[in-house]
Amino acid sequence: xxxxxxxxxxxxxxxxxxxxxxxxxxxxxxxxxxxxxxxxxxxxxxxxxxxxxxxxxxxxxxxxxxxxxxxxxxxxxxxxxxxxxxxxxxxxxxxxxxxxxxxxxxxxxxxxxxxxxxxxxxxxxxxxxxxxxxxxxxxxxxxxxxxxxxxxxxxxxxxxxxxxxxxxxxxxxxxxxxxxxxxxxxxxxxxxxxxxxxxxxxxxxxxxxxxxxxxxxxxxxxxxxxxxxxxxxxxxxxxxxxxxxxxxxxxxxxxxxxxxxxxxxxxxxxxxxxxxxxx
Amino acid sequence: xxxxxxxxxxxxxxxxxxxxxxxxxxxxxxxxxxxxxxxxxxxxxxxxxxxxxxxxxxxxxxxxxxxxxxxxxxxxxxxxxxxxxxxxxxxxxxxxxxxxxxxxxxxxxxxxxxxxxxxxxxxxxxxxxxxxxxxxxxxxxxxxxxxxxxxxxxxxxxxxxxxxxxxxxxxxxxxxxxxxxxxxxxxxxxxxxxxxxxxxxxxxxxxxxxxxxxxxxxxxxxxxxxxxxxxxxxxxxxxxxxxxxxxxxxxxxxxxxxxxxxxxxxxxxxxxxxxxxxxxxxxxxxxxxxxxxxxxxxxxxxxxxxxxxxxxxxxxxxxxxxxxxxxxxxxxxxxxxxxxxxxxxxxxxxxxxxxxxxxxxxxxxxxxxxxxxxxxxx
Ligand code: SF4
Ligand code: SF4
Ligand code: SF4
Ligand code: SF4
Numbered sequence: 009x010x011x012x013x014x015x016x017x018x019x020x021x022x023x024x025x026x027x028x029x030x031x032x033x034x035x036x037x038x039x040x041x042x043x044x045x046x047x048x049x050x051x052x053x054x055x056x057x058x059x060x061x062x063x064x065x066x067x068x069x070x071x072x073x074x075x076x077x078x079x080x081x082x083x084x085x086x087x088x089x090x091x092x093x094x095x096x097x098x099x100x101x102x103x104x105x106x107x108x109x110x111x112x113x114x115x116x117x118x119x120x121x122x123x124x125x126x127x128x129x130x131x132x133x134x135x136x137x138x139x140x141x142x143x144x145x146x147x148x149x150x151x152x153x154x155x156x157x158x159x160x161x162x163x164x165x166x167x168x169x170x171x172x173x174x175x176x177x178x179x180x181x182x183x184x185x186x187x188x189x190x191x192x193x194x195x196x197x198x199x200x201x202x203x204x205x206x207x208x209x210x211x212x213x214x215x216x217x218x219x220x221x222x223x224x225x226x227x228x229x230x231x232x233x234x235x236x237x238x239x240x241x242x243x244x245x246x247x248x249x250x251x252x253x254x255x256x257x258x259x260x261x262x263x264x265x266x267x268x269x270x271x272x273x274x275x276x277x278x279x280x281x282x283x284x285x286x287x
Numbered sequence: 288x289x290x291x292x293x294x295x296x297x298x299x300x301x302x303x304x305x306x307x308x309x310x311x312x313x314x315x316x317x318x319x320x321x322x323x324x325x326x327x328x329x330x331x332x333x334x335x336x337x338x339x340x341x342x343x344x345x346x347x348x349x350x351x352x353x354x355x356x357x358x359x360x361x362x363x364x365x366x367x368x369x370x371x372x373x374x375x376x377x378x379x380x381x382x383x384x385x386x387x388x389x390x391x392x393x394x395x396x397x398x399x400x401x402x403x404x405x406x407x408x409x410x411x412x413x414x415x416x417x418x419x420x421x422x423x424x425x426x427x428x429x430x431x432x433x434x435x436x437x438x439x440x441x442x443x444x445x446x447x448x449x450x451x452x453x454x455x456x457x458x459x460x461x462x463x464x465x466x467x468x469x470x471x472x473x474x475x476x477x478x479x480x481x482x483x484x485x486x487x488x489x490x491x492x493x494x495x496x497x498x499x500x501x502x503x504x505x506x507x508x509x510x511x512x513x514x515x516x517x518x519x520x521x522x523x524x525x526x527x528x529x530x531x532x533x534x535x536x537x538x539x540x541x542x543x544x545x546x547x548x549x550x551x552x553x554x555x556x557x558x559x560x561x562x563x564x565x566x567x568x569x570x571x572x573x574x575x576x577x578x579x580x581x582x583x584x585x586x587x588x589x590x591x592x593x594x595x596x597x598x599x600x601x602x603x604x605x606x607x608x609x610x611x612x613x614x615x616x617x618x619x620x621x622x623x624x625x626x627x628x629x630x631x632x633x634x635x636x637x638x639x640x641x642x643x644x645x646x647x648x649x650x651x652x653x654x655x656x657x658x659x660x661x662x663x664x665x
Pocket of ligand 3 (some may be wrong): 363364408409410411446448449450453454455456460461462463515628629630631
């Protein structure tokens, strides 16, 4: 067991920020392995699952959710200080999540629309990823995460090997599964070619187009990653699959819309949209 | 196709062929309609085949259309060649157990059933022969591949219609299969011409009530197959390609294609000859056992080029160049043949429709780089 000294069990903490709890539920959905997991780890802090809430330090901290309040800006720093290995889980934590759509909007008007007493709401104007605030050791993508990938990474950490988190395209998994490509056979705007695998190509396996919930495929966890070629795919969506610029914007501005390369692509098409409307 | 060997089966009696294969213990796999394409699946009766359908393929686009005829093999091909039947996309190689004094390792062997692949194309058969070169060559026989391969019985269908993406005649692999099959069919209106290419194939033929094919029918078949070859777009002469491509290493066309390529791996996944794989160890949570799995991999992934702490092909340009140059140049040095059989799958199944024929032509054209001018190219 590499990341703890001696014979004691590694201590696990699971923390929630702005999120829907779906990724934490994925942990609990590991029904067959949950007992083994409980045997291998000391679950010291996991309010979603247990009323036992022990203070740190933690050997492994799983962090769900994005940073949307000042209070959370401080809390994530405290978590980081208590965590030997910090792993973010899910699109909110890794990229700001769907709530990062506010980053392109006026937070004041959002508050007005949603709450009867907007003056009670204290929130930041943006939703940002955990890595924007503290150092992150590993990232698990997805909305929600893939529970087998989580198990795999925890197993690797326990075994003392560097976790293998592939960031190849969804297409690789899609073809290994023997799916028919929905772009080529049905003309659907699938984001699989620029999206990181890990989900097992669930959506194309069900005959629909990937909407990028695992975020941009950006090389590998260690070493320099290159952004995926979103520009070429976006052009294909527009030129050959008939998407108008606003559709292209929406395609990239979803659950991982604030992830760097998806954000750049949607912003480029938002400009095209404005230009074409203006002309 | 020899006059003596070739026999005629009315298309209406196609079920007799299925019966004969099933009687010999084969599970028959052939093209079936699924998800708006054809995919390989079990054929229990003739109506499982895509009768009365055709495919239209072009760069980045695949569409089926109904013809309403009784044509059995009207669809040329789907996304996969025969590759997955011998080289599995995912294969468990061994199991590892922790013991009191170390590890014990148990190799796993697939227990494949006997499969008759009905409706392979000549390019598919040529692709399988290339895979054989890779996995069964000399002392390096790959046991899982070998055991799957030994259980395959291949029924090729000669092509009488080429897709816009086909270029087998340039690669000399089709549209008529020369070797590497157990049975070869040619569909002509309402009859199937059949000939055997192996002893196992002959054994099936003797079980069928068939008459020898007439000269007229054979001539008709040849005419249609020749016309299919004629209809294809041609690729540059094979002989000049390797050196011309090496010379084009710094051609500006690589930048252009890299601006379009997604490094998505689709071209390599559908290619009948691509053989790259990765090996993954998966330990169990209790730390007592693990399993080693082999998975299809691609030269377009980041990890493929990651060696000793450095990525030797960090950009999409590096990867596309690696792929194309390997197929059409380095493969000759490595295996004494081309790594492309001209099936056109990489063209159709590329989400952005990159056409390797166009890329090769552009790389051989003179405008990008001084050394690219070669005999035969303008
Ligand atoms: S369906 Fe999507 S994920 Fe699958 S191969 Fe096509 S583009 Fe890639
Ligand atoms: S390189 Fe393309 S055309 Fe050639 S064999 Fe592979 S998939 Fe077919
Ligand atoms: S490439 Fe040739 S052999 Fe292959 S399907 Fe096309 S015409 Fe047939
Ligand atoms: S050539 Fe096409 S199919 Fe191949 S990696 Fe590039 S975009 Fe994907």
